[in-house]
Amino acid sequence: MGLKNKDLLGMKQLSPEEIMEILETAKMMKMVISSGNKKTTHLQGKSIVTLFYENSTRTRLSFELASKYMGSASANISTSGSSVNKGESLLDTARTIDMMGTDIIIMRHNQSGAPHFIAPYLNASVVNAGDGMNEHPTQALLDMLTMYERFDTFEGKKIAICGDIYHSRVVRSNAIGLTKLGAKVSVYGPRTMMPIGIEKMGVTVADSVIDCCRNADAVMGLRVQLERQKSSLFPSVSEYAKFYAITKEALSAAKPEAFLMHPGPCNHGVELPTEVYDCDQSVINEQVTNGVAVRMAVLYLLMARRNEL
Numbered sequence: 130m131g132l133k134n135k136d137l138l139g140m141k142q143l144s145p146e147e148i149m150e151i152l153e154t155a156k157m158m159k160m161v162i163s164s165g166n167k168k169t170t171h172l173q174g175k176s177i178v179t180l181f182y183e184n185s186t187r188t189r190l191s192f193e194l195a196s197k198y199m200g201s202a203s204a205n206i207s208t209s210g211s212s213v214n215k216g217e218s219l220l221d222t223a224r225t226i227d228m229m230g231t232d233i234i235i236m237r238h239n240q241s242g243a244p245h246f247i248a249p250y251l252n253a254s255v256v257n258a259g260d261g262m263n264e265h266p267t268q269a270l271l272d273m274l275t276m277y278e279r280f281d282t283f284e285g286k287k288i289a290i291c292g293d294i295y296h297s298r299v300v301r302s303n304a305i306g307l308t309k310l311g312a313k314v315s316v317y318g319p320r321t322m323m324p325i326g327i328e329k330m331g332v333t334v335a336d337s338v339i340d341c342c343r344n345a346d347a348v349m350g351l352r353v354q355l356e357r358q359k360s361s362l363f364p365s366v367s368e369y370a371k372f373y374a375i376t377k378e379a380l381s382a383a384k385p386e387a388f389l390m391h392p393g394p395c396n397h398g399v400e401l402p403t404e405v406y407d408c409d410q411s412v413i414n415e416q417v418t419n420g421v422a423v424r425m426a427v428l429y430l431l432m433a434r435r436n437e438l
Contacts, residue, residue, distance in 0.1 A: 131434030136248045136255040137427055139264040140305040148306055151270055152277050154426035155419070161198060162421055171429050172201035175232045179205040180222070181258070182213075182238045187393055187420060188258050188268070192235050195424040201232075223247040233431060236260075254431045262296055268392050269302035271423040273310075275390060275416050276347055284311035289341045289383065291375055292351025292400050295322040299392045300351060304330045317341035318351075319373060338372075338379045345383040349390040350375045350400045370399055377405055388412045 132150075134142055143151075161169055177196040181189055189205070196203040206226070213222060219238070226234055233254045236244050241261030248255040259265040273283075280286055288307055290300050294316050304314050308331040316327065317335040328334060335341035342348050353369065380389060389401075389411045397403045406413065 131432075131437055132430050133434075135431075135434070136244070136257075137266055137431065138244050138248060138255065138257045140266050140269055140302045140309070141264075143266070143306070143309075145309050148270070148273070148310060151423065151426050151430060152274050154430060155270070155274050155422040156278075158425035158429070159419065159422035161425070162418060167198045168200065169198065170200050171425075172196060172199040172432055175201045175432060176230060177201045177203045177233045177235065177428065178226050178231050179203070179235045179258070180226065181205070181236070182208050182243075183259065185237055185258070187417060188237065188265075191417070191420040192256075192258065192267075192424050192428075195421050195428055198421070199425060199428065201428075219243060220247055220250060223251060227251040227253045232435065233428060254435065256427060256431070259298055261298070262301075263298055264302045264305075265298040265392075266302050266306075267420070267424055267427060268299050269306045270427070271416055271420040272299075272303055272349065272390060272392070273306055274419045274423050275388075275412055278419075279388065280346070282311070283307060286312045286346040287315060287344060288312055288347050288349065289315050289317075289335075289345035290349045290351065291317045291338055291341055291373065291379075293322045293353045294318040294327065294351065295324050296354040297351050301330070303349070304332050308332070315341045315345065317373075319369070338375060339382045342375070342379045342387075343382045345387055347388055347390060348375060348380060348383050349392075350395070351392070352394060353396055353399055366399055370402075374399065375401055375405060377402075377408075380405060380408070380410060390416060393417070 179192055231253045235256045235258050237258040238260050241263035243260050244255050244257040294300055307314050314332040315335050316332050317338055391413045395401055
């Protein structure tokens with residue numbers, strides 16, 4: 130019971146067995162969310178702090194609800210109202226939180242590797258809630274839970290991911306996790322948004338949106354991350370929507386039982402037309418619920434390791 134490492138910094142550190150343990154635990158946690166009494170004592174007497182250096186709705190709120198549903202003392206810190214604005218360093222901020230008896234620090238940062246940097250200095254467990262363009266492990270885990278509820282096995286399943294591949298930490302974590310479990314990942318996006326050598330991650334680069342979605346078991350769209358671009362990497366929004374959006378035609382190329390996913394937030398009419406976002410095959414809203422369940426599972430398993438030690 131519990132994870133091997135003190136921290137959850139990325140999908141790279143998780144074994145296939147640990148991934149499956151998280152997914153199975155999340156299934157049980159989802160039962161708590163759907164119950165009339167969303168309160169357990171799994172984390173009673175424990176303290177959890179969210180430290181976000183970037184804006185977030187889904188990730189931040191789901192972590193906060195996950196900790197509260199399990200009975201922990203929780204607090205959140207945003208950089209706009211903290212000593213970061215007075216010039217305090219990341220490490221000093223993290224050490225301050227750690228010395229207050231915090232058990233788990235959940236951090237989002239705009240610099241890749243930031244959680245990896247602070248984790249060795251702290252007694253608290255560190256959970257990576259997204260670091261720059263590197264990884265977003267709990268998003269990948271909630272995506273995988275959504276798939277696992279529909280698949281008996283990941284082995285041989287084709288997952289299509291289309292959009293801003295270059296800037297997406299979601300696609301990196303998903304590619305790592307899914308390939309570890311035997312799935313086949315196909316990606317597509319503008320050439321200017323496709324990392325050089327991405328094939329080394331074990332994914333296939335498709336020639337078009339329809340080619341990427343063809344015979345897929347699940348299709349995932351990605352948000353165009355304009356905030357990470359110093360200059361526009363495509364001529365116009367209308368051109369992007371015309372050539373790179375997941376349309377009804379593209380979705381119809383997938384298997385009949387395939388479903389549509391998106392990590393959110395979605396730019397309607399850009400990466401997904403609204404009619405596709407709201408179609409019967411969409412499980413985007415279900416992903417939000419699964420996000421709370423997965424984060425409950427991660428906090429529970431990290432605390433189980435700490436209790437055992």
